[in-house]
Amino acid sequence: MNENGRLYLCATPIGNLGDITYRAVEMLRAADLIAAEDTRHTRGLLAHYDIHTPMTSYHEHNKDSKGSELIARMQAGETIVCVSDAGLPGIADPGGDLARRAITAGIPVTPLPGANAALSALICAGLPLEGFTFVGFLPRKEKKRREVLARVAAYPETLIFYEAPHRLRETLDALAESLGRARRACAARELTKKFEELRRATLGDLLAHYREYEPRGEFVIVVAGADENTAAAADAAEEVSLTERYAAHIAAGLDKKEAMRRTAQELGISRRDVYQALLAEEDKRSAPI
Template sequence: MIKTQKSFEQKNQGTLFLVPTPIGNLEDITFRAVNMLKAVDLIASEDTRNTQKLLNHFKVETPQTSFHEHNSKERTPQLIEKIKAGQSIAQVSDAGMPSISDPGVDLVRAAVDAGITVVPLPGPNAALTALIASGLSPQPFYFLGFLPRKKKDLTAELEELNKRKETLVFYESPHRVKQVVETMQAVYGSERKIVLAREVTKRFEEFIRGTMEEVCEWLSNENIRGEFVIIVEGNEHAETLEDKVWESWTLKEHVSFVMENESLPSKKAIKEVALLRDIPKREVYAAYHELEN
């Protein structure tokens, strides 16, 4: 059944406001967001200690309650009851837009199901901020957030995403970014363009732009710190690379395909095939050049 919402009609219950917070630079918060945090009855925060620093900076005295992935099942119905009773609540994440990488999505669904008005405020977002400065095509794009942690699941996810022509956008921690980009190089090839946006809007903001091979080399020589947005060029040849179609090819056929499809010399194509198949480069070299073992 269709539901309509007129966000600012007078109602006999409260409202759920989704309030973005700065992703680094505190000056990026909007006047409306600060005023909303002051006006609501309660702030549901992913990390109350982190949010309190923001509230102190802008002299906001509204009380907080914790709302995170470990207590969302218990806390969601409690917050819904408070809103039904007439309280207005602002939900905030640690940084940026709520409901993207936090349990806000569950709260929004519950509010919608309960007929509660949900009002989003515009504001900071790391993915879009990094994307527009990446130098890669900003539209269309496909945002995934955080990739799977296990190597097998990570590789499978990246192979599935290789069917897409859109620019790909991910979030990643400093502890995993090197492993993730190395796996991307194995799946997408050495020449695919990639951008790392580090510490977006913060003092040490940095953009690293290059090919997979170049960025992997940069990562191997750096003391990696800070949170990353990873932006990857889409696969313009997506229709020719069905999932693991190369499994039926000989090594020589695979190298020849990569050379032609990606306009690579044999040396780089051999390296790419070896990475993708997870076999020694010398084995691929020997097969391509038809050398005796």
């Protein structure tokens, strides 16, 4: 043990309890304290490996108060292991916040590598591995979600998303609309568990499948990056103003409502934002010189 205390970020199994390293088990036994996202969930893992180290809850809703307490304990010389419900701490959970606090306080931070759902799905998706962008969970609010998807739509790297089963259809619909129904993708669920499934298809086909069949289990959605033509079109589109986009849709025969909807979709903003921008432009034109 380091006499000044240390924080370990420990990967835990994403499904199969056998997917944990010897070093992680040894460190979980030797630590002074385990900071767990959900102590009830982690208790099952500790019981499986006959680990009796004290636990405390550390999660999104208490990370400010509990984070300060954990830092104080490490400054007093204790060794703390931080674990999430599954996979690596800090990936879509508050473990990263604790790591930043420890680094700021001069406390050593050490990884205990292991299972990770995003990378496990990526290597089995059959999509390019030369580069990837981890997006994680998309925002729940439509406007924010559109902004994120508009930003990543032209990325050439493979994209990785997380999603819960009850929001999968909504997310696949948003991905198909923003990235294109023909984009190659893989929906991976229940990784390393009994009902593990990796469904490789286009976004459109995945959406059709899960509209027919009830999504079950936690999902990782891996989506191919934009090809050169898509990226070039997106770069060119950035140079086109909002009013020019709207005018082009009107010229193509769309009514005003649909033209605003298409413009909003392309820019990752709300229709109300488009409407307000058009009004402002109209006021500018009609203003006396």
